[in-house]
Amino acid sequence: MTNLVDIGVNLMSPAFDRDRDAVLAGAQAAGVKTLIITGSSIAGSAAALAFAQTHPNCKATVGIHPHHAKDWDAAAKVQLQEMVSPEPSATPMAALSAAIGECGLDYNRNFSPPQAQRKCFEDQLALAAQLKKPVFLHERDAFEDFLTILKQYRAHLPGAVVHCFTGGMAELEAWLALDCYIGITGWICDERRGAHLIPLLQHIPAERLLLETDAPYLLPRNMPRSIKGKSGRNEPCFLPHIAAFIAEILGKTAEQLAAETSANAARLFNLS
Ligand SMILES: [Zn+2]
Numbered sequence: 001m002t003n004l005v006d007i008g009v010n011l012m013s014p015a016f017d018r019d020r021d022a023v024l025a026g027a028q029a030a031g032v033k034t035l036i037i038t039g040s041s042i043a044g045s046a047a048a049l050a051f052a053q054t055h056p057n058c059k060a061t062v063g064i065h066p067h068h069a070k071d072w073d074a075a076a077k078v079q080l081q082e083m084v085s086p087e088p089s090a091t092p093m094a095a096l097s098a099a100i101g102e103c104g105l106d107y108n109r110n111f112s113p114p115q116a117q118r119k120c121f122e123d124q125l126a127l128a129a130q131l132k133k134p135v136f137l138h139e140r141d142a143f144e145d146f147l148t149i150l151k152q153y154r155a156h157l158p159g160a161v162v163h164c165f166t167g168g169m170a171e172l173e174a175w176l177a178l179d180c181y182i183g184i185t186g187w188i189c190d191e192r193r194g195a196h197l198i199p200l201l202q203h204i205p206a207e208r209l210l211l212e213t214d215a216p217y218l219l220p221r222n223m224p225r226s227i228k229g230k231s232g233r234n235e236p237c238f239l240p241h242i243a244a245f246i247a248e249i250l251g252k253t254a255e256q257l258a259a260e261t262s263a264n265a266a267r268l269f270n271l272s
Contacts, residue, residue, distance in 0.1 A: 002031040002258035005235045005265035007183055008102075008136070008163050008212030011037045011058075012047045015233055024055060027236035031258075033057055034271060035236055036098050037212055038214075040065035042079050049083060049184070052096040058103035059098040059269065061136040066105050068116050069112035069120035077123060084131055098269040100128040101136025102163060105149075113134040118145060125153040134268050137180070141165070147174055154178045159268045165197075171199055176208065181268055182208045186220030186242045188235065194221075201249055210268070211246070211261050215241050220245070221258035 006027065012166050015025050021051060027035060036054060037060045039045030048060035062083045064072055084097040103124040105117050112120070128135045135157055139146045154160065162175045163183035198224040201209075215234040223241050240254070247257040265271060 001214070002240060002243065002254055003262055004031055004034045004239050004258050005034040005036065005262050005271070006032050006215075006239045007036045007161065007210045007213045007265050007269070008038050008185070009035050009236045010217070011035065011215075011236070012038050012039075012044050012051065013056065013216050020051070021055075023237070023246060025234055026057070027239070028057070030237040030240055032236050032239045033263070034059070034138075034262075036265070036269060038102055038204070039063055041068045041071070042076050045080070045083060049096055058098050059101045060272070061101045061135065063099075063101040063103045064120055064122055065102050066117040066121065066138060067109075067111040069117040072116065072120035072123065077127070079253075080124070080133070080180060081127060083132055084127075097133070098125065098271075099129070099134045099136040099161075100124050102138045104138035104140075105146045106138060106140040107145075114142075114145070118149065119140075121146075122149055122153075125157065128231055129153055129156035132158050134161070134270075137162050138164070139154035139167075141172075143171055150178060153165035154180075161210055161268060163210075163212060164218070168196065169200060169203070172203060172269070176203075177204070181183045181208050181210050181264060183212045184242070184246060185212050186218045186223075189222045189242060190244055191222065198249055201246060206260050207264060209246075209261055210264055211239060211243055211257075212244065240265045 034057045037048040039048045039062045045062040052058040052060045161181035185195040219234040
């Protein structure tokens with residue numbers, strides 16, 4: 001049995017409202033031992049932390065997704081800071097916050113104005129630097145601005161992962177040059193839009209690769225219908241399918257890939 005870490009699961013999504021505990025149990029039974037629950041708003045991050053508090057082997061990221069950047073203000077900053085504050089470092093809630101994020105820039109649909117996104121992103125990077133927390137990063141169609149901003153803060157951040165990497169070689173080289181971890185989702189299992197990621201995998205150092213489902217989004221397209229069902233909902237229990245696909249491409253056993261990526265997640269997120 002493999003021991004995987006799903007570093008990006010949107011477990012507080014309404015898609016899981018009816019069976020959240022069962023989804024977690026299913027993931028853990030499938031060998032996905034640890035879940036990093038993605039926080040993407042103040043309320044969502046608080047809910048993720050509260051869930052993690054009562055469910056072993058769950059941690060949460062705490063942050064504001066670029067889609068919600070228009071909600072970023074002084075009050076939100078205080079709330080976010082309280083959720084990750086290491087003062088006192090022994091508080092159980094603070095120990096459950098694995099990273100600040102997801103934060104970043106998304107110019108694909110611009111649900112928040114780009115200027116508000118940049119402000120929200122920069123403030124969260126500054127907070128992560130101040131609180132010495134790693135960051136869980138989201139970048140879509142915003143490479144230039146994202147790179148410019150991240151460069152200014154990277155030296156002050158203890159760690160960073162570019163989650164759901166879907167870019168090309170130039171982007172990959174830029175993130176690796178900034179010593180970022182690379183999060184790969186089931187996007188790579190989609191022969192229509194993810195095939196370009198396959199040759200890029202070999203350029204990701206073994207000690208920088210992380211695995212994630214981004215559930216309930218990004219159901220792996222090449223998974224047998226008998227397994228994935230008809231709902232279209234992705235679940236963290238499907239991470240072993242993504243891991244097996246990647247392991248085969250890299251010529252590794254599933255166990256080796258699980259060991260490497262779990263060690264990476266433990267290092268980045270300070271998992272015990
Ligand atoms: Zn994202």
